[in-house]
Amino acid sequence: xxxxxxxxxxxxxxxxxxxxxxxxxxxxxxxxxxxxxxxxxxxxxxxxxxxxxxxxxxxxxxxxxxxxxxxxxxxxxxxxxxxxxxxxxxxxxxxxxxxxxxxxxxxxxxxxx
Amino acid sequence: xxxxxxxxxxxxxxxxxxxxxxxxxxxxxxxxxxxxxxxxxxxxxxxxxxxxxxxxxxxxxxxxxxxxxxxxxxxxxxxxxxxxxxxxxxxxxxxxxxxxxxxxxxxxxxxxxxxxxxxxxxxxxxxxxxxxxxxxxxxxxxxxxxxxxxxxxxxxxxxxxxxxxxxxxxxxxxxxxxxxxxxxxxxxxxxxxxxxxxxxxxxxxxxxxxxxxxxxxxxxxxxxxxxxxxxxxxxxxxxxxxxxxxxxxxxxxxxxxxxxxxxxxxxxxxxxxxxxxxxxxxxxxxxxxxxxxxxxxxxxxxxxxxxxxxxxxxxxxxxxxxxxxxxxxxxxxxxxxxxxxxxxxxxxxxxxxxxxxxxxxxxxxxxxxxxxxxxxxxxxxxxxxxxxxxxxxxxxxxxxxxxxxxxxxxxxxxxxxxxxxxxxxxxxxxxxxxxxxxxxxxxxxxxxxxxxxxxxxxxxxxxxxxxxxxxxxxxxxxxxxxxxxxxxxxxxxxxxxxxxxxxxxxxxxxxxxxxxxxxxxxxxxxxxxxxxxxxxxxxxxxxxxxxxxxxxxxxxxxxxxxxxxxxxxxxxxxxxxxxxxxxxxxxxxxxxxxxxxxxxxxxxxxxxxxxxxxxxxxxxxxxxxxxxxxxxxxxxxxxxxx
Numbered sequence: 001x002x003x004x005x006x007x008x009x010x011x012x013x014x015x016x017x018x019x020x021x022x023x024x025x026x027x028x029x030x031x032x033x034x035x036x037x038x039x040x041x042x043x044x045x046x047x048x049x050x051x052x053x054x055x056x057x058x059x060x061x062x063x064x065x066x067x068x069x070x071x072x073x074x075x076x077x078x079x080x081x082x083x084x085x086x087x088x089x090x091x092x093x094x095x096x097x098x099x100x101x102x103x104x105x106x107x108x109x110x111x112x113x
Numbered sequence: 114x115x116x117x118x119x120x121x122x123x124x125x126x127x128x129x130x131x132x133x134x135x136x137x138x139x140x141x142x143x144x145x146x147x148x149x150x151x152x153x154x155x156x157x158x159x160x161x162x163x164x165x166x167x168x169x170x171x172x173x174x175x176x177x178x179x180x181x182x183x184x185x186x187x188x189x190x191x192x193x194x195x196x197x198x199x200x201x202x203x204x205x206x207x208x209x210x211x212x213x214x215x216x217x218x219x220x221x222x223x224x225x226x227x228x229x230x231x232x233x234x235x236x237x238x239x240x241x242x243x244x245x246x247x248x249x250x251x252x253x254x255x256x257x258x259x260x261x262x263x264x265x266x267x268x269x270x271x272x273x274x275x276x277x278x279x280x281x282x283x284x285x286x287x288x289x290x291x292x293x294x295x296x297x298x299x300x301x302x303x304x305x306x307x308x309x310x311x312x313x314x315x316x317x318x319x320x321x322x323x324x325x326x327x328x329x330x331x332x333x334x335x336x337x338x339x340x341x342x343x344x345x346x347x348x349x350x351x352x353x354x355x356x357x358x359x360x361x362x363x364x365x366x367x368x369x370x371x372x373x374x375x376x377x378x379x380x381x382x383x384x385x386x387x388x389x390x391x392x393x394x395x396x397x398x399x400x401x402x403x404x405x406x407x408x409x410x411x412x413x414x415x416x417x418x419x420x421x422x423x424x425x426x427x428x429x430x431x432x433x434x435x436x437x438x439x440x441x442x443x444x445x446x447x448x449x450x451x452x453x454x455x456x457x458x459x460x461x462x463x464x465x466x467x468x469x470x471x472x473x474x475x476x477x478x479x480x481x482x483x484x485x486x487x488x489x490x491x492x493x494x495x496x497x498x499x500x501x502x503x504x505x506x507x508x509x510x511x512x513x514x515x516x517x518x519x520x521x522x523x524x525x526x527x528x529x530x531x532x533x534x535x536x537x538x539x540x541x542x543x544x545x546x547x548x549x550x551x552x553x554x555x556x557x558x559x560x561x562x563x564x565x566x567x568x569x570x571x572x573x574x575x576x577x578x579x580x581x582x583x584x585x586x587x588x589x590x591x592x593x594x595x596x597x598x599x600x601x602x603x604x605x606x607x608x609x610x611x612x613x614x615x616x617x618x619x620x621x622x623x624x625x626x627x628x629x630x631x632x633x634x635x636x637x638x639x640x641x642x643x644x645x646x647x648x649x650x651x652x653x654x655x656x657x658x659x660x661x662x663x664x665x666x667x668x669x670x671x672x673x674x675x676x677x678x679x680x681x682x683x684x685x686x687x688x689x690x691x692x693x694x695x696x697x698x699x700x701x702x703x704x705x706x707x708x709x710x711x712x713x714x715x716x717x718x719x720x721x722x723x724x725x726x727x728x729x730x731x732x733x734x735x736x737x738x739x740x741x742x743x744x745x746x747x748x749x750x751x752x753x754x755x
Contacts, residue, residue, distance in 0.1 A: 037692065037693070038692060039677070039678075039681040039685075039692070039695060041753075041754065042674065042677045042678045042681060042754050043678055043754075043755075045558060045561065045565065045753050045754070045755065046561055046562070046563060046565075046753050046754075047557070047558060047561045047565075049557040049558035049561060049565060049567075049753075050554075050557075051566070051592045051753075051754070051755035052589060052592045052593060052755060053678060053755055056554070056557060058557060075461070076461050076462045076463060076682075078681070078682050078685030078686045079685065079686075080685060081688060083688050083690055084685060084688060084689075084690065084692065103553075103556040103557040103559065104556055104559060104560070105556070106549075106552040106553050106555070106556040109556060109559060111571045111572065111574070111575050112552045112555065112556065112571065
């Protein structure tokens with residue numbers, strides 16, 4: 001419940017960022033490179049699957065919530081201001097996360113039975 | 114020791130004795146050989162030959178032979194070591210006088226490996242192993258592994274050489290390897306030490322050391338074996354008086370019975386009791402005793418994994434929903450928790466490092482049973498932050514469990530029993546869908562490249578699930594997937610972590626565990642980080658040389674990954690624009706080490722680097738075949754960070 005409220009607040013607070021994305025088309029391939037170069041992978045995993053250190057990022061959050069967490073993060077994630085990740089780069093990283101395919105059904109994986 | 118005959122004085126005396134008597138007396142004390150045949154060369158009177166032509170020989174039983182008698186009486190099966198001149202007498206006695214059995218000399222390529230092997234061995238065998246280290250330099254090498262064991266409250270017998278008498282030290286090197294107080298290097302991280310000046314003193318100190326280190330709270334002990342004491346023969350009048358004390362029936366310190374009764378009262382009064390365990394299970398009986406208490410009071414268990422405390426799939430195991438469980442608690446029974454303060458508080462890694470209380474029931478009662486306060490030293494801060502408890506019971510938690518069970522039985526009314534049974538059933542329901550949820554989560558990373566930790570862990574599980582397996586290594590760098598997805602069902606499947614998080618623990622400690630598992634016929638699988646592996650790659654040679662079966666999987670994220678995250682956090686907090694530099698000093702890449710080649714060089718079967726998850730199953734099958742034949746093998750798996 002609390003997370004939903006926070007995300008809702010983020011949607012309102014960062015509507016400006018949402019508008020920014022409308023004019024900034026994210027590039028998934030560039031985003032993939034940035035996901036590594038900016039160190040996102042180190043806590044969230046190379047495909048955003050999450051780990052003990054950082055939550056799963058897929059399916060991707062709506063862009064405004066994504067930017068809200070990036071700029072003013074909850075928990076111990078450091079803030080990635082526009083100085084470190086500019087709006088275009090944020091859009092690219094978001095595009096990479098959105099491009100991730102749906103995970104396979106665990107029932108289809110023999111080793112998970 | 115007023116009657117002690119100094120080595121060089123004694124040997125000088127021998128040089129003046131008839132050669133025939135030297136030949137007749139220079140025999141091993143333990144396995145006396147048959148009488149030597151008469152020489153075809155007539156003996157030459159000693160007085161007729163220059164002294165330098167006839168090096169003196171040691172007659173009869175030596176001090177280090179007696180030291181081996183002591184090691185055998187303590188049933189020390191293995192002694193790991195790199196050779197060093199300060200204990201050459203004891204080394205020779207172990208392999209010849211003692212016939213290299215009980216203890217068997219395990220050759221290592223670093224003293225840190227020798228000590229860490231003792232750490233891992235104890236956690237499986239439940240009996241101590243010894244390591245023997247060179248004076249000063251060897252002990253300094255071993256010190257990090259000793260610290261890990263100290264912080265993990267695991268015993269090991271450390272024997273150090275020393276040339277205590279300045280008059281008998283050879284010029285230069287023996288001075289560098291001698292110390293006035295050899296143990297000073299590790300006194301802060303051992304439970305006890307001694308530098309005995311006589312053989313009788315040595316015997317008593319060894320038995321005392323064994324007694325102390327294996328009585329909770331356990332920890333390493335150090336005994337320094339003086340060089341002269343090792344190498345000198347034992348004068349007959351001294352030898353006949355030597356006595357090795359025996360350790361007979363012993364017990365572990367349990368909590369005060371009156372306090373335990375109060376604990377039972379508090380637990381029965383609680384609406385939502387929770388048990389927290391960490392360094393709890395001392396023996397393989399520990400999990401069963403814990404479950405008995407948990408079932409009686411209907412309490413979920415949250416486990417910190419520093420010992421194999423509870424099966425991961427038991428429905429009362431709520432470790433994977435620990436915060437939700439602890440938030441509901443109105444009474445927590447903390448068994449050897451290590452960090453009691455950290456159970457209800459935390460210091461988030463933020464710039465201000467705030468001290469934040471966790472969300473807990475305001476009427477929470479805290480019962481602590483453990484040995485943490487029973488061995489606290491001043492320098493190293495492994496004793497953790499001071500925490501208040503409503504009832505604190507110093508004593509070994511596992512030894513206290515039978516008292517607690519008895520007190521609960523005595524105090525539990527029929528109404529209490531009905532309430533606890535009802536709660537127990539509800540608590541078990543809360544974990545019913547957990548496994549399914551984790552399977553859904555791991556599916557997200559199933560086909561990822563670099564290979565995800567979840568995929569790696571499940572490919573390995575497929576290879577071992579029908580074996581009698583044991584995994585001695587830490588899992589936090591694998592996102593704890595084994596605890597989520599495997600069936601960790603037996604009380605020996607895992608053994609917790611390093612204690613002090615000194616990197617370079619997992620690779621050698623796993624080999625110590627594998628040595629103990631070899632004696633028990635169990636399969637050892639170890640997943641070690643590349644950072645950890647690089648601290649002690651020579652471990653592989655020891656595994657190959659002694660034919661210790663173990664499957665090493667290098668979880669190769671090509672980095673000190675914890676520090677990758679730390680430096681990224683620093684750089685981001687400080688708004689450093691030049692992000693590309695954050696990987697300086699944290700990556701183990703460019704060139705990427707080829708761990709399979711390194712392993713092959715040490716004589717192991719090895720494959721890698723494996724980069725495609727589809728290649729894992731075949732490689733694991735081939736490596737497992739080697740391990741089942743009784744040999745070590747290694748796979749290098751290029752992996753995600755966590």
